[in-house]
Amino acid sequence: MERETKCIQAGYTPKNGDPRMIPIIQSTTFKYDTSEDMGKLFDLEAEGYFYSRLQNPTTDMVAAKIAALEGGTAAMLTSSGQAANFFSVFNIATAGDHVVASSTIYGGTFNLFNVTMRKMGIEFTFVDPDCSDEELEAAFRPNTKAVFGETIANPALIVFDIERFAVAAHAHGVPLIVDNTFATPINCRPFEWGADIVTHSTTKYMDGHDATVGGCIVDSGNFDWMAHKDKFPGLTTPDDSYHGITYAEKFGKGGAFITKATAQLMRDFGAVQAPMNAFMLNLGLESLAVRMQRHCENAMQVAKFLQESDKVAWVNYPGLPGNKYYERAKKYMPDGTCGVISFGVKGGRKAAEEFMKHLQLAIIATHVADAHTCILHPASSTHRQLTDEELLAGGVSADLVRLSVGIENVNDIIADLKQALEY
Numbered sequence: 001m002e003r004e005t006k007c008i009q010a011g012y013t014p015k016n017g018d019p020r021m022i023p024i025i026q027s028t029t030f031k032y033d034t035s036e037d038m039g040k041l042f043d044l045e046a047e048g049y050f051y052s053r054l055q056n057p058t059t060d061m062v063a064a065k066i067a068a069l070e071g072g073t074a075a076m077l078t079s080s081g082q083a084a085n086f087f088s089v090f091n092i093a094t095a096g097d098h099v100v101a102s103s104t105i106y107g108g109t110f111n112l113f114n115v116t117m118r119k120m121g122i123e124f125t126f127v128d129p130d131c132s133d134e135e136l137e138a139a140f141r142p143n144t145k146a147v148f149g150e151t152i153a154n155p156a157l158i159v160f161d162i163e164r165f166a167v168a169a170h171a172h173g174v175p176l177i178v179d180n181t182f183a184t185p186i187n188c189r190p191f192e193w194g195a196d197i198v199t200h201s202t203t204k205y206m207d208g209h210d211a212t213v214g215g216c217i218v219d220s221g222n223f224d225w226m227a228h229k230d231k232f233p234g235l236t237t238p239d240d241s242y243h244g245i246t247y248a249e250k251f252g253k254g255g256a257f258i259t260k261a262t263a264q265l266m267r268d269f270g271a272v273q274a275p276m277n278a279f280m281l282n283l284g285l286e287s288l289a290v291r292m293q294r295h296c297e298n299a300m301q302v303a304k305f306l307q308e309s310d311k312v313a314w315v316n317y318p319g320l321p322g323n324k325y326y327e328r329a330k331k332y333m334p335d336g337t338c339g340v341i342s343f344g345v346k347g348g349r350k351a352a353e354e355f356m357k358h359l360q361l362a363i364i365a366t367h368v369a370d371a372h373t374c375i376l377h378p379a380s381s382t383h384r385q386l387t388d389e390e391l392l393a394g395g396v397s398a399d400l401v402r403l404s405v406g407i408e409n410v411n412d413i414i415a416d417l418k419q420a421l422e423y
């Protein structure tokens with residue numbers, strides 16, 4: 001099946017007389033005839049459901065659709081993108097371990113790694129995604145367990161060189177984890193370029209309608225844990241907290257990572273996605289391919305308009321010819337990148353504030369990547385306590401506006417920006 005077809009068909013095939021839609025199994029628990037039947041589930045000897053904190057049929061069907069879209073072997077939904085990124089790393093790195101991460105990742109993920117996971121005893125080295133080979137090589141340590149990056153960094157819009165980082169990770173016997181939220185599997189499949197694990201904030205384009213917060217982890221099934229037995233004891237030696245199971249032996253390359261994340265991390269942390277939310281996420285997934293195409297077409301036209309406007313100092317959109325990441329974006333995302341653009345309003349902080357005041361269609365929101373055009377001026381909202389100099393040091397200039405182009409008629413979006421710029 002092609003991507004467009006998978007959006008509609010993958011994850012659930014109704015049998016004779018079954019509901020056409022993925023059913024919402026709104027049940028915490030599942031009934032069994034005998035204790036032995038249930039015991040087999042607990043021992044991971046048989047497949048089935050017993051308690052929705054671990055697994056639920058609705059969430060599993062939606063996860064299977066995302067796995068199919070990414071070309072992976074197994075997937076799990078989580079309550080949010082933050083939970084997905086946390087689990088993806090914590091599943092293989094623990095106190096005393098080390099992770100190499102791109103320095104331009106989403107602020108929430110950066111904080112999770114740099115503050116919260118450091119408190120748990122995991123060390124992180126952040127590298128510029130465009131660093132030299134020597135710098136990248138120097139970031140690895142004997143206790144490094146993973147490399148982490150974002151396909152298109154939110155909000156810096158830097159395109160990650162997936163292939164290069166995958167080669168470096170594999171040379172050190174560790175997997176590459178890629179947060180593919182902004183590109184979605186419609187525009188980029190990181191597994192095709194050597195990534196081993198993909199994560200998503202499904203809150204963004206996948207849901208696409210500002211309706212549900214959620215996350216997802218997908219395993220490519222390509223990473224050979226047993227070949228690096230000493231590095232990943234959590235997968236390659238018996239789990240005493242789970243009946244002595246050795247995940248990599250029992251579930252192989254294709255199933256070990258997600259089974260362990262479910263059996264251990266979901267069991268203990270409970271960051272589960274509700275069946276009702278998974279149902280809504282699935283509605284978003286069904287139209288993901290057509291929406292992404294429209295987001296990219298609209299964003300390209302808006303980027304061109306902004307580039308030609310004499311009220312705009314600069315435009316950053318990786319799909320725009322001349323952008324620093326244009327060639328790399330063409331390689332990894334030949335069909336388009338995403339709908340998010342950043343640009344500078346001529347006149348700095350004050351002019352940007354004035355521009356924001358006069359917008360009518362574009363809504364001011366911290367959110368990005370959904371059907372509605374939304375916009376944020378960090379210097380006067382999320383980052384308002386910082387001076388112009390402090391902002392620059394953090395990579396956000398005082399004139400920077402982040403615009404998430406929606407799927408409205410592009411003429412209306414451009415007309416709104418134009419009148420607010422000219423005010």
Ligand SMILES: *Cc1c(COP(=O)(O)O)cnc(C)c1O
Pocket residue numbers: 080081082083085106108109150154179181182200201202203204213214215
């Ligand atoms: C939003 C976002 C997250 C966090 O996801 P939540 O669903 O908000 O928890 C992680 N990574 C990226 C790239 C994001 O844009």
